[in-house]
Amino acid sequence: MSTALCDVVVVGAGAAGLAAGRALIEAGLDIRIVEARTRAGGRAFTDSVVGQPFDAGAAYIHFADRNPWVALAAEFGVTLEKHRGWGGGVAFRDGRRLDAGATAARRAGMAQFWDAMETAREEQPASGASLGDLTAGLSEGARDAALRFGQHAIGEEPERIDLADLIAQWEGPDLVAPGGYGHLVAAAARDLPVSYGVQVTRIDWSGKTVLVETTQGALRARHVVVTVPVGVLRAGGIAFAPALPAATRDALSGMTMGVLSKVALAFDGARFGWPAPSDAYALGTGFNFELFPFGRDLVIATLGGDVARDLMGQGDEAAIAATLDVFASIVGGEARQRFVAGRTAAWMRDPFAEGGYSVVRPGHGGARAALREPVGGRVRFAGEATAEGGSMTVGGATLEGRRAAAEIVEALA
Known part of the structure; x- marks a missing residue:
């Protein structure tokens, strides 16, 4: 890393970081994007189990009538489909x-x-x-x-x-990306100057420029856009010097991270008498099951809240075994015989996420707006946590990345 002054450092290559980076480059600015992971997309990630893809994080293009990923999918040549709807399981x-x-x-x-x-x-x-x-x-x-x-x-x-x-969350039609929402988001990283495997440890905003210290050296910029999840900020994953203002700290303390989690079970082609796709709800267990999405030999279980905290805290093997037990209680013991492999998506155990997405605590309704306020005129936070009506979504994060970029372009004009 070079300490030569650039216009903007973007911290994180999730949806918000990629959107900010793209907008800043289009404005002709000199930028750097650093990402702690070895991939782009953040919590929008298409994983796989025995070669069968599934969205381990974000899976639905919410409020499709205003979601920027509808146009981006068309730009990248990615086909979207209407979601079949909720409640029919x-x-x-x-x-x-x-x-x-x-x-x-x-x-x-x-x-x-x-x-x-x-x-x-x-x-x-x-x-x-x-x-x-x-x-x-x-x-x-x-x-x-x-x-x-x-x-x-x-x-x-x-x-x-x-x-x-x-x-206050926006409503609207839902679309899905059969090839994977995570793959779609990752496509936005093409041709962007992203440095992977670079973790930001400290941001010093005490001077006229900002010093961004990383595990691979330091960067200096006129402005910084921080797009890491609230969970990472609350856990002290990045130190700030001087400390963040009280209003920003209060905003962070007014939010937590939900623990929406998934377990993918792969089978050998058995359908257990169920149509593909279909949904089953195991009431009283905390599990919802999506059976054979897009005709794949997968069953995707979702769980959240304290049920997920407890189960995911026990580790992958225990979580997969418990999920298979509940699924077998629905479709019968044949599920154990036809089971091939499982994979978890436990975002609460990911140090670069610390949870699924931001949740505002009761009584802290202004937290998202407060977190949007620039710090020292040079540090901005952007992501699903600051998206207000679009919060908890990839679309909202993307709009927030663009918002932060527009503010910086105006400031540097």
Whole structure:
């Protein structure tokens, strides 16, 4: 690394970092992008098990009517498909399919939950109430729906999710990338000056320029865009000198990282009598299963919240075994005989993520906006955590990278 002055150092080559880098280069600026991992994409990552690809992180192109990845996919020649929708799966409890009465009760609870969410959107409550508070006085079915939504959509328990922040999230149609959302995001790194395997350890913003210290030397720039996840910042993965302002520290303390996790199970072609694709919900276990997506010989389990913290904390082998046990309770013991291999996506154990994505704690509804504020006029944070309505998504992170780049271009004009 050279300490020769450049215009901008971008820390991180996830969606936000790549978007910022691309916009800055298009503006004619001299930039460097450093990435701790040996690959681009961050938490948008297409992994594989026995040659079968699956999105270990982000999988859905949310709010497709405004998501920049729709246009980027067309630019990169990547085909997208409409997501088949939510809620059409088969629910089980204790390995038994719910009967008609239990299914009707479950659907009624879900409808009550979504009605309560819509009412909250109309009333726009102040930050302070949690997702759990929303259904505290409602039916058991509504409370269960809130629990499942918190765990499987956010990766956190409902009582730890700020309701005002949640209902501010953009809505819209969902698309999927059959070839992998992670592969699509990684394509955006082509021709960008990314240095891989370079971990930033300290950012000194005390002078007129910023010194970025890394495991491979130091860089000096007029501006810095920090796109690492909130979990890394909260864990002290990067030191700042002087310390970050109180408002920025308060913003970080107002957010945590959800632990939405996945376990991919590969089989030898068996379908166990199920159509491909399909969905199964193992109520009471914390597992949702997506069976044979895109016709592949895979079953993708998702889990989040404290269930994921406990299971993923036990290690890969235990997590795969537990997932296979629950799946076998649904489809039968043949699943064990036809099982080939498994793979986990435990972002909470990734030191460059420290979790799935940012979650605002109840009462800290202004945290995302506060984190967007420049530090010393030279250090900016950008990513899904600062995206407000687009938070917790790749699309939102991308828009935030562009936002940070535009601010710097204006500052240097």
